[in-house]
Amino acid sequence: MRLWRWLADRWVMIVALLVLGYLALPILVVAALSFNRPSSRLSYDFNEFTVDNWRRPCATSDMCDAVVRSVQIGFLATVVATVLGTLMAFALVRHRFRGRSAINVLVFLSMATPELVMGTSLLALFVSAGVPQGFWTVVISHVVFCVSFVVVTVKARLAGMDRRLEEAAMDLYASEWQTFRRITLPLVLPGIVAAALLAFSLSFDDFIVTNFNAGTTVTFPMYVWGAAQRGIPPQVNVIGTAMFAVALLLVGLSSLRGRRARRTAAPVGQVEFGRDAGTR
């Protein structure tokens, strides 16, 4: 019986590791292909090792233009969506008001709508209103699908916050503004930062909504899509690998910071981590 259970335990873990391998495989292939000199433009097979792609990542200049454009769009959409979504999250968690549940439904609906429907409906709107499609229609459309994710992320952080900390500040004669600046905002900030990062990655990686609203504007995913028909330059894999490395670095740094914060726990942090540990 014990042996059986021991095996059963390991069985789950082994399957889990195999599935993680399945998830990791394409990333390894992308990294390998970034060092490939393809035999032809339409070939996807590994041919010959080279570091040329890394030495000259912008050899095909329109690709790098597309990356820059994606970053610009991602930045603008993130700023707008984070501001709008955070304000909404505060109202939804901290206030009881008429129309609150209708707004919750609106946010949920915009998350449950397939990107295909969101993209085509905006296209229908822009065309019928005579708005020329391009950079700004892409920004507008990205804000639409980013807002709801920001609302949900910030809401979760706010809902998990200990209200007593704010009450304590007020008890100690902090004004409402001081309480917000010194207590509420620092405690919610990790949620807002997480929401902004999520919004940026959603925007940067979006293809379907963008495809319907970009006109002739080319973002990085649009470039890759077009190139898939004409032949992919290997530098695309350099960008893919570099993106992965940067994101991994950010995660590594933030987890290191989190660990250090836990060790030298500031009073506010202590309360927070204490509560986290308690709920687990």
Next chain:
Amino acid sequence: MTLLAPTGPGQPPPAPPAARSGSRRLLPYLLVLPGVAWLLVFFGVPLGQLAAASLYDPSGSLSTGYAMTWAVGNYADVLQAYWPQFLRSFGYAALALLLALLLGYPLAYAIAQKAGRWKNLLLVCVVAPMFTSFLVRTLAWKTILSDNGVLVGLLRDVHLLAPDGRLLATPFAVVLGLTYTFLPFLVLPLYASLERLDRRLLEAASDLYASPVRAFRRVTLPLSMPGLVAGALLFFIPASGDYINAELLGTPNEYMVGNVVDSAFLVRLDYPQGAALSVLLMVAILAMVFGWLRGAGTEAVR
């Protein structure tokens, strides 16, 4: 405020200030106004516009303009012409969901209950694919499944695949790609609900002579239901609307509804048809979402 009186844990929290000024009551409305306005103008209105476009006179064109003729027949036309792609969208998404459940449940369970101090590292591994571009990853599958690739060679050698058999450009490739693309969306909510699972319940079940399989069916599975439903929705909705996997890993024989909508709006410029297909997809998804949530809701009560 005079709050010098001790407020111990047993006492009720201090009441909010009694007199609320008018501006304070307005505050929540001011906070939600910009966001709600954005969502109404760029999400609500467009949906109405899409529904309207689906009823335009199909004989119009983008250059001559469309006339609103309440042409309900558009829906019959698109269903008649594109029902295979429509069914395929839901069929592939359902197959991919099944595969994702088989792969994702053990993964979520292992991370939540067995990983110990490796938990955070494994979670990073689950979201790691999302660190890089989704299209670039899908193209990587083209390399992995390529006719000249290691995988196809191996499968041909062990006769699992005919000497001229292929993986790329088959329904299998598309379903595999869909599973891969959306697996993290299923695993994360599932993990969240399995993480809260109280191990003592499983111990109690085994104390009462439940076999591990029975304990799983009667304890673990029902308790993970909220995460399972949320994850399944987060997986199924984008998977059924996706057309990138079908385009890059399949052929026109594997096209899903998204491919048809894309070509209707961007190639053929047949707006009424494209809009009618979009509306049908939206209605089907909404019906499913509310059906599932309702089913899950009653189950959670039980």
